[in-house]
Amino acid sequence: MWKFYLFLLPIFGVNISGLYAKNDQKIILATYTYDTKDRIENLLPFADLLKSRFEGKFEIETKSFPSVDELILAMLKKEVDLVFISTAGFLSYIDQADEFEIAGTLMVDQESESTYRSIIAASKLSGINSWEDVKSKSKGLKISLVNENSTSGYLLPYLHFQQRGLTPFKDNFGLVEFTGNHKKSLDSILTGEFDLAAFGENDLQNLSGNEDLIHILWVSPAIPLGPVMVRKDMDKSISEVVEQNLLNLHQSYPAILESIKAGWIEAQNASHFEKLTKDFYIDFLK
Template sequence: MATYTYSTNNRIANLEPLSKALEQHLNRPIKVESYPDVPSFIQGIKSNQVDIGFINTLGYLLLSLDNENMEPIATLEVKENAKDNYKTVLLGNSKKVGNVDSLKSDSEKVAIEFVAPGSTSGNLIPRLFLSSIGIQFPEQQFEKVSYAGNHKAAIERLIQGKTDICAVGSNEYHRQLQIDSSLSQSTSILWMSEEIPLGPVLLNKRITDSEKKSLIGFLSTLHKTNPEALKAVKDGWSEAKQAEKFLPISDHYYDNFRKVNGNSSNLPEILNFFLDNLFR
């Protein structure tokens, strides 16, 4: 069982209660590992080093470009009445970039801060939106493109005037807004995405059909049989805070998501750009 590190959390402790319960369920030992980042995790998957993987949405889309080893079997399902659970917020400095029109017309004078190359809400989704409004090559069309390392740092850099706009997850934006309500005056929401589907649980195709069926059943009832293990998993991913349970899925679960703001044609190009330029 494996995942990837975000910021300073390798998430091993978040998966250990689940792995111990799964050991008893499958009657076989399970080792939990964490890769330094999404690219190295994908490489580990392609090298057939992972049997069960917990990956983010961007990581899965990258993997699906050339995926032979794994299949998605489940994801965390967010409760129906959840609001602003996992979205991208594109924030602008109110004095310099107040709306999308000014962003489009003056992009060459604008500095943008993404979160990290492997971030779904802080890199992939905003790039899909920018592509849909004509900014298909941020590195060429913006004055400066940089990465803050995490969502909180991206917002801080915007407040400090070190960047003109930033793209972050909505949960961190709302968290910072609760801490400092003046954030709504000093920044402008240029765009907010629809809810982003959470990343999948991946299963190696070498796992037998009977074990696959057993594992899906185990995850589907975890909220009833072992809510503590489910909570530990949720605590490892901020976007999973409002999730209620695991939902069985296939690759088709992400079909609607592959289209952002009426634009789908540039997703493969953006993903390949990531592979060629950001993940080397």
């Protein structure tokens, strides 16, 4: 397999004098930090693989931006070349620009195996047992969310509240607060500090015995994981090598695939990368 990929370079006509029109021999592989996890260690094996594919003629620099917003800003400024982005971040980016394209997305073999879902739940101490209760008491309720760039901790819950006529949040609830991570949002209703919370399914699975302290109001369908994207103006011979290595990781370098998956708890049951279209994500929201 090693010889095969080295053989691809002349076939694809890789121009090692530059990635774009300029003479730039560095590829910036970027992602974002969640809580305190920057994911750089998770991506370094893939960066090293790419470097070997180009026989060391490109430096692969791995960066983690403090937030999804800052990663998107770097994409808009074309300061990065290859990005691992969240689902909500991807949707935000394509609403602003179209200079990157999808190279691959982590997939599970069957939707039932996915643990990437959004949950809206109420504290048992709130007395909320149904959506009718939420609607009748909303002005006096406190709701905790993760952050505005969270797919399962904000975007999907927001869309569901919207379908029920309960947005904008500030006009319908007594207090709305962003906790910064899923566990804190879940904890806020376990303690009764907040009445409602949105968080990811993985945190519910780690609840271990306190399930009777909350009442689940809604569980989303399985959410597509965020894609890996490459700049459209990258030399196609280079981006194709990047893409083929990504799509073949599960067969050729499963340990590198596992390293990437370990950076995202929602990807724990993913089995391979697959190339999806922008429309796949847009259709999911419909």
